[in-house]
Amino acid sequence: MNLDFSDDQKALQDQVRRFLAARCTSAAVRAVAEGPQLFDRALYAGLAEMGVLGVAIPEAYGGLGLTHLELCLVAEELGRAIAPTPVASSIYLAAEFLLQAGTEAQKQAWLPKLAAGTAVGAFAFAEGQGETTPARIKTVARGGKLTGEKAAVLDGDVADVAIVAARTGEGDGPEAISLFLVDLAAEGVTREAVTTIDPTRSYARIAFKNAPAEPLGGAGEGWHIASQVLDRAAILMAFEQVGGADRALEMARDYALDRMAFGRPIGSFQAIKHMLADMYVSATLARSNCYYAAWALSAGAAELPVAAATARVSATQAFLHCAKNNIQVHGGMGFTWAFDCHLFYRRANALALALGSQSVWEDHLIARMRAGNAAEAA
């Protein structure tokens, strides 16, 4: 048994960390948060050049052909750096959809561009408020044309192509839903930027009006495929969350060592030490759950659905916990725009919602454990 990454994988991680330390500085993140650009194009091109966007994409489609274990570690570093890039949308989601359900022609058409960073993909799923269920998907596909509106699609305004979940059948069941590949430059697509709690990333509402769309995967299989890909993406995003949690903890620790009050570093007060210890505990539990999920993802294990939900719930909890207490440790300074604490707080809360909210994933976890128990008992 070995629940650790290999030396080669850690070397790659280290290389990405050094690259991001140089290129994805606080100033670079703030430039996106405060400026007109929607993401850091130079940084994204740099990541593509290093090969990390396509690290888990087969060589035949322009990737490096390594495994998802390497991609997990890349994700951890992107999370640490709260990178203002569309990696999650384009790689964890769009590329995974293509790999899982795309035809050879669809893979050939898009994967090399996604790996090279010359095209960006996104997943348009949620509509309106509340948990996304088959019944809540009202966007309709008829005769190769899509009509409907998607709410707050992550990277929806910078994407060239979107995977869209739409209704092809009647009723509230999952078999009514199919997936479509949509060129977002096509006629009938309008996009409107949305203001969100995390201005380091861009979101857009997308309206389709008889927009041309080609099927991705079989008719009526959309919900099933989406669940599988969301699980895979949840594991990768959980690594981002663990990276972010660790960085928020480090920021709080460094500040506690540096900041003097009552004639002592504040990090010598038990109230602060114990808060930091608890942050360490949640970050460590999340990391361990993520390692297990990384194994399940790379091995294609039957445990993947439970492992994914476990990693997701645990990592969401850890990043939220570390990000909010990072502000608390910083005191008033933590609530200034000038300090980076709020950038992590924003990202932690945005990621907690990005693939479905915490309560939804808690539900997934227990439902899957029940199903596993029932299978074991049978």
Next chain:
Amino acid sequence: MDFNDTPQEAAFRAEARAWIAANAPKHLEAELKRASFGSNGIASEDPLKAAKAWQKKKADAGWACLHWPKEYGGGARSAIERVIWGQEEGVYGALSGPFVIGHGMCGPTVMSWASEEHKRRLLPPLASGEEIWCQLFSEPAGGSDLAGLRTRAVKAEDGSGDWIINGQKIWTSGAQHSDWGLLITRTDPNVPKHKGLTMFFLSMKTPGVEVRPIKQANGKSEFNEVYFTDVRIPDSQRLGAVGQGWEVSLTTLMNERLSIGSGMSTGFPELFRLCMEMEIDGRAAVDDRAVRSKLAQFAVRQSGLKYTGMRAITALSKGETPGPENSIGKLVAGATMQELAMFALDLQGQSGVVWDETSPQNGRFQAMLMRSPATRIEGGSDEILRNIIAERVLGLPADVRVDKNVPFKDIPTSGRTKS
């Protein structure tokens, strides 16, 4: 990353499984499945006798204390093999209860600090369960502040070199059936507290040693008070130098946290079963969304602990030493067990107050509720563990210690304020 056995591991697993299948006390299996806090579940025979019999059988066949050297009664196996053994031993592992402190803490301390002659005398019967050990550390005046202990060891005036011990220990698990004890004493009150301590081992049958069970808050008596009245110990039973007791105790305490923290149960599988079986408004409790949310929060802590343990084993197998980060095990498990027990009783509604054979799972959750406060204190309280994480893992400053560099005799205590 790989969860599969290597060919060597698979061979070891097969060997262990076959031996356990042929030798385990199968007539106790059903009772052991009911094992809970402070009890191995056995009622049909003397539980201590059953534990000793299984331990001796394992030792005779080379399966006891797998990671210890053979000359000390161990199996000279790797860290991974020890884990595989634990997985295969399954419910029969609950029979190891009386030996946990000896094997996990006293044994490693003896191995690090005793003479070769003593190691060969003491360790094999400890491994085989023929002799049980306890740890005589905590005192009424020295719990979290262990170095504040007051049990005195004074050189005998007869020139024999022997030590005379007077004082009191408390919270000593298993003292009532122990053969040997690991004893930390104060030999010099005129130097700062950490510097005046000395470690010994002694037979619990030494004249002047008196064990009194403590009636605990949960009504049971796992812990004891141990009184020492003019107890004479030869100098040859000293571990480490005079005044080196604190350093010796750290060997024990680090092993304590490792052995207490790894693989601690939180009660999650039992709670999950309760939620599947219990009905609320004619539906299984687990059909309630609020219940599922709560269950999920416990589930991720349980699995986080499990995989943190596996990461520590991975480090061990690579020849690295697991560090103080293992302090999270008991910290998380203790708090989780308590919250989980409260949640389980809440699910039972007003009947949750009942603690008898009609309670779900024979009152397991009521027993957990009443035992869990101790888990958060024993072997390093939650607060001490948080200090360890903050100081040794995160590198934060040590607490301001007003008793630092003060001779022990001048430190104010509850019964002795500074004048």
